[in-house]
Amino acid sequence: MKKRLVAVTMAAAMSAALLAGCGSSGTQTQENGAAETSAQASGNGEEAAGETAASGGENIVWAGWSGEEEASRDIFQRMMQTYRDETGNDVTWVGWTWADTAQQLLIRSQGGEQLDIAQVDIGIFNTVQQAGLLADLNEVLGEDYMKETFQQSTLDVGNVDGKQYGFPWSMASISMVYNPEILAEAGWEEVPTTLEEFEQCLADIKAMDPEIIPYAVSTKDDTCAGDFMPWLWTFGGSLYGEDGSVTVDSPEAVECVKWYQDMLGKGYIAMDVGRGDARQLFAQGKVAFYDDAVLAKGQAVSNGVAPEDVVNVCQAMLRPVKNEGDTPQSTMWGHMLVIFNSSEHKEAAAELAKTLVSDDVALEYFEENGMPPVTNSAAELDEVKNDPYLSTFSASTATARLEETARMTNASEIKSIITEELQYALLGQKTAEEAVAEMGSRMNSAQ
Amino acid sequence: MNSNLRKKGLTDAQVGVLLILPGLAVFCAIILYPFVNAILMSFTDRSLLMPNYKVVGLENYIKVFSDPYFGKTLITTILFVIGSTLLPFTLGFIWAIILNQGFKGSELLRGITLVNWIIPGTAIGFLWSWIFNGQYGILNAILTRTGLLETGVAWLGQTNTALICVIIARSWQMLPWYMAFLLGGLGGVPLDQVEAARVDGANNLQVFRYVVLPSMKTIILLILVLGTIGNLQHFDLPWTMTQGGPARATTTLSIDVYTTAFDNWNIGKAATIGTIWAVLLGLFSFVYLKQVKDSD
Numbered sequence: 189m190k191k192r193l194v195a196v197t198m199a200a201a202m203s204a205a206l207l208a209g210c211g212s213s214g215t216q217t218q219e220n221g222a223a224e225t226s227a228q229a230s231g232n233g234e235e236a237a238g239e240t241a242a243s244g245g246e247n248i249v250w251a252g253w254s255g256e257e258e259a260s261r262d263i264f265q266r267m268m269q270t271y272r273d274e275t276g277n278d279v280t281w282v283g284w285t286w287a288d289t290a291q292q293l294l295i296r297s298q299g300g301e302q303l304d305i306a307q308v309d310i311g312i313f314n315t316v317q318q319a320g321l322l323a324d325l326n327e328v329l330g331e332d333y334m335k336e337t338f339q340q341s342t343l344d345v346g347n348v349d350g351k352q353y354g355f356p357w358s359m360a361s362i363s364m365v366y367n368p369e370i371l372a373e374a375g376w377e378e379v380p381t382t383l384e385e386f387e388q389c390l391a392d393i394k395a396m397d398p399e400i401i402p403y404a405v406s407t408k409d410d411t412c413a414g415d416f417m418p419w420l421w422t423f424g425g426s427l428y429g430e431d432g433s434v435t436v437d438s439p440e441a442v443e444c445v446k447w448y449q450d451m452l453g454k455g456y457i458a459m460d461v462g463r464g465d466a467r468q469l470f471a472q473g474k475v476a477f478y479d480d481a482v483l484a485k486g487q488a489v490s491n492g493v494a495p496e497d498v499v500n501v502c503q504a505m506l507r508p509v510k511n512e513g514d515t516p517q518s519t520m521w522g523h524m525l526v527i528f529n530s531s532e533h534k535e536a537a538a539e540l541a542k543t544l545v546s547d548d549v550a551l552e553y554f555e556e557n558g559m560p561p562v563t564n565s566a567a568e569l570d571e572v573k574n575d576p577y578l579s580t581f582s583a584s585t586a587t588a589r590l591e592e593t594a595r596m597t598n599a600s601e602i603k604s605i606i607t608e609e610l611q612y613a614l615l616g617q618k619t620a621e622e623a624v625a626e627m628g629s630r631m632n633s634a635q
Numbered sequence: 636m637n638s639n640l641r642k643k644g645l646t647d648a649q650v651g652v653l654l655i656l657p658g659l660a661v662f663c664a665i666i667l668y669p670f671v672n673a674i675l676m677s678f679t680d681r682s683l684l685m686p687n688y689k690v691v692g693l694e695n696y697i698k699v700f701s702d703p704y705f706g707k708t709l710i711t712t713i714l715f716v717i718g719s720t721l722l723p724f725t726l727g728f729i730w731a732i733i734l735n736q737g738f739k740g741s742e743l744l745r746g747i748t749l750v751n752w753i754i755p756g757t758a759i760g761f762l763w764s765w766i767f768n769g770q771y772g773i774l775n776a777i778l779t780r781t782g783l784l785e786t787g788v789a790w791l792g793q794t795n796t797a798l799i800c801v802i803i804a805r806s807w808q809m810l811p812w813y814m815a816f817l818l819g820g821l822g823g824v825p826l827d828q829v830e831a832a833r834v835d836g837a838n839n840l841q842v843f844r845y846v847v848l849p850s851m852k853t854i855i856l857l858i859l860v861l862g863t864i865g866n867l868q869h870f871d872l873p874w875t876m877t878q879g880g881p882a883r884a885t886t887t888l889s890i891d892v893y894t895t896a897f898d899n900w901n902i903g904k905a906a907t908i909g910t911i912w913a914v915l916l917g918l919f920s921f922v923y924l925k926q927v928k929d930s931d
């Protein structure tokens with residue numbers, strides 16, 4: 189009887205252990221991770237981070253996406269090596285694609301895995317900030333350091349209700365880039381500045397070579413809504429009013445959607461084109477204009493343009509305006525660094541942030557990938573001040589606005605609505621009026 | 636071991652319970668618990684952005700069923716499932732019959748055919764995205780150079796072609812799977828009945844209809860059930876090829892659940908769609924399995 193009881197108890201314990209093992213996986217992962225000794229980061233995938241680096245310093249986990257990209261993988265390795273050399277701490281890189289980063293940061297945080305510092309863009313920043321995961325950097329680094337190091341305008345992007353959650357790393361705007369060689373072939377030595385000129389330029393390019401997409405504005409994925417917003421502003425419309433009410437159902441938005449439809453009908457823009465497609469086609473000389481951030485030049489190089497030729501085929505320009513004298517529209521773009529509330533290594537993470545914006549590292553990042561530095565000291569370096577490509581982006585940044593969805597928890601949902609309704613209009617399944625009305629109605633329901 | 640346990644005084648029922656306990660525990664941990672948890676979550680406003688959540692009753696279900704786009708998603712899912720099941724099934728059957736002739740090289744062809752099925756879904760998605768790409772796709776290159784099309788078509792950028800493209804890609808992926816099962820089934824068709832039918836003057840079509848099909852009824856129903864279930868769950872190809880677009884033309888239930896959970900962070904609503912999806916899956920499985928049972 190006693191043996192039978194033992195057997196049954198053992199079996200029950202095994203079953204319970206199985207269930208418990210499944211239920212506490214998050215905690216266990218954290219504990220195991222903390223117990224392992226850190227390996228030197230190779231930049232590929234996840235590697236275990238430990239409390240103590242081999243050299244006796246701390247080991248922090250840095251997450252993001254750029255370290256996964258071909259264009260910046262090497263420089264990220266050098267940045268981390270600089271940090272190791274300067275501080276004696278170690279850093280482990282954890283990376284995903286840009287599209288997966290917000291989701292992975294949330295899941296990793298909620299799973300209790302080590303996460304000290306992360307690279308975020310403005311959209312991802314909004315998501316992780318709303319989730320309450322971020323530390324106030326004024327407390328970690330000191331308000332004086334932040335104000336002495338950065339312009340207030342760049343600090344404002346990462347400031348929510350007086351708390352500084354974002355550490356500016358690289359900021360500019362999403363404006364337009366063009367291929368000067370294609371424009372010259374089409375008879376345009378100067379870039380168009382008004383919508384009328386822009387349309388004429390697109391027509392000339394189409395007439396010169398029908399194989400070229402004159403303007404690769406995004407018509408798919410999340411970037412579609414991002415490209416639509418500055419054009420909506422150009423036409424005088426907006427998604428939301430100052431009181432937060434939905435205002436997209438307006439004559440200006442209808443005019444903007446009709447303009448898109450007209451451009452598609454004339455073959456100036458194309459369906460099934462996202463930012464990734466535009467970058468590749470631009471690098472192949474098959475696109476004359478598209479919207480991108482300052483990193484467009486680096487993207488052209490990583491997509492096959494020789495570094496010495498890139499200046500001939502990739503230049504920045506201000507977005508054409510509806511009427512002469514209007515302000516060219518662009519959206520604020522930038523990468524920030526954030527430190528997590530749950531981090532036990534906030535000071536060490538802050539040291540990494542300081543290393544990344546130090547003049548030498550920031551200048552190398554700028555020269556290699558075109559990422560503009562944001563510290564007061566680096567912005568004064570001759571190499572930065574005298575760069576003509578960057579100066580156009582700087583001019584554009586002066587009037588750049590945050591995407592209207594930038595501070596919304598359901599930004600992705602709103603962008604999906606905009607993209608879908610714009611696609612309905614472009615594919616002729618709805619009129620511009622119907623698409624805009626439905627856009628407004630769905631955005632209201634989503635609030 | 637059973638006799639040892641019985642010798643120690645355990646009844647057959649007690650031994651049975653002990654034997655199934657580990658399996659039952661695994662089932663509870665990896666299937667039952669997440670399933671029940673998902674159903675419970677569907678009655679909450681749980682979000683990935685907030686650790687706290689509250690019970691909202693049927694609010695998520697009301698929202699989902701009153702959303703006009705959900706009906707469209709259901710229709711798209713059904714079209715995708717029908718197309719992605721019947722097309723590879725038909726082509727796989729034809730291919731299996733050809734390979735079953737046993738000609739020289741048929742075994743090599745059978746091996747080569749299986750390659751499609753081995754390639755990861757995302758790789759297949761990217762491969763077919765390049766084929767169908769409106770700007771640099773090989774399909775447009777062939778059609779325009781042969782004069783069949785004047786200008787390229789954005790196959791994945793049109794609502795009337797995007798779903799067909801995804802179904803074609805899925806069919807290409809799954810054809811070997813159907814072929815392998817059906818080839819096995821063809822091997823089990825009684826040859827004496829085939830010969831008897833031929834002696835009676837039956838032509839190929841009649842042999843196929845009156846001898847081969849009835850002999851393979853069970854395996855056909857089985858793979859159609861499994862294919863339907865697999866396609867109802869399928870995510871990789873529509874996501875990598877179109878991400879559910881354009882204008883929701885390829886948004887199936889699996890994509891709707893993913894975007895609701897990981898783009899909109901709305902876990903409660905995603906669980907609701909997932910629960911409806913599971914009910915649909917259960918209905919299909921029940922109907923088909925009942926037919927299989929009846930046919931026995």
